Amino acid sequence: MSGGFEIRAATLGDAERIYAMVHLNRDQLVPRSMGGIVETIDRFFVAEAAGEMVGCATYQIHPEFGDARAATVEVQSLAVKGAFRRRGIGRALVEAVIGRVAAFGPKDVVALTFAPEFFGSLGFVEIPKTKVMHKLYTGCINCTKHTDPFTCPEIAMKREMRAADRLP
Numbered sequence: 766m767s768g769g770f771e772i773r774a775a776t777l778g779d780a781e782r783i784y785a786m787v788h789l790n791r792d793q794l795v796p797r798s799m800g801g802i803v804e805t806i807d808r809f810f811v812a813e814a815a816g817e818m819v820g821c822a823t824y825q826i827h828p829e830f831g832d833a834r835a836a837t838v839e840v841q842s843l844a845v846k847g848a849f850r851r852r853g854i855g856r857a858l859v860e861a862v863i864g865r866v867a868a869f870g871p872k873d874v875v876a877l878t879f880a881p882e883f884f885g886s887l888g889f890v891e892i893p894k895t896k897v898m899h900k901l902y903t904g905c906i907n908c909t910k911h912t913d914p915f916t917c918p919e920i921a922m923k924r925e926m927r928a929a930d931r932l933p
C-alpha cells in the first residue's frame with residue numbers, strides 16, 4: 766500500500782458500497798442498478814483507505830467505436846469519496862483500469878466527464894462528442910438532466926493506449 770490507500774479488484778461484497786458511491790455522485794455519474802453492478806463486478810476496481818472503501822471505477826468495451834479489432838474502452842463510474850480526493854486515488858483507479866484493459870489490445874480509452882482537468886492530468890485530450898455517437902444514443906439519450914447531449918456540458922475525452930500502459 767502506497768500513499769495510504771490500496772487499489773484492488775472488487776468483490777461481490779463491495780457491490781452495495783459501489784452502488785452507494787455511484788448514487789452519491791449521481792450528478793456526475795450515470796446511474797447503475799445493484800443488479801447491473803453485481804453482473805459486472807469483475808470489471809470493477811475499488812480503493813481502500815483506513816479500512817473503508819473510498820473509491821471505485823469500472824470500464825466498458827465499445828466495439829462500435831472505430832475498429833472492433835482494437836475497440837475503444839470507456840472508463841465508467843469513477844468516484845472518490847470527498848474527504849479522500851486530491852491524494853492520487855482517482856489517478857490510481859484510472860491507471861488500474863488502463864492496466865487491465867491494455868492486455869486486451871484496445872486502441873484508446875475514452876471518458877465522458879465533468880472533470881476535464883482530472884482526465885487532462887492523465888493525458889486525456891478532448892474529442893468531439895460526434896466521435897462517441899453510439900454512447901450518446903444508448904446512454905445519454907436516457908439522461909434526465911439535459912434535453913440534448915450536444916448542449917450538455919459533459920466533455921468527451923480520449924487517451925491513446927501506450928506501450929507503457931501494459932501492466933508488468
Ligand SMILES: CC(C)(COP(=O)(O)OP(=O)(O)OC[C@H]1O[C@@H](n2cnc3c(N)ncnc32)[C@H](O)[C@@H]1OP(=O)(O)O)[C@@H](O)C(=O)NCCC(=O)NCCS
Binds near residue numbers: 849886
Ligand atoms: C474526478 C475524481 C475521481 C478525481 O479523484 P481524485 O482522487 O481527487 O484525483 P487525483 O487526486 O488522482 O487527481 C490527480 C490530478 O487530477 C487533477 N485534478 C483532480 N481533481 C481536480 C479538480 N477538482 N480540479 C482540478 N484538477 C483536478 C490534478 O492535476 C490532480 O493532481 P494534483 O492533486 O497533484 O494536482 C473525483 O474528483 C470525483 O470523485 N469526482 C466526482 C465524480 C466524477 O466527476 N467522476 C468522474 C466522472 S467520469
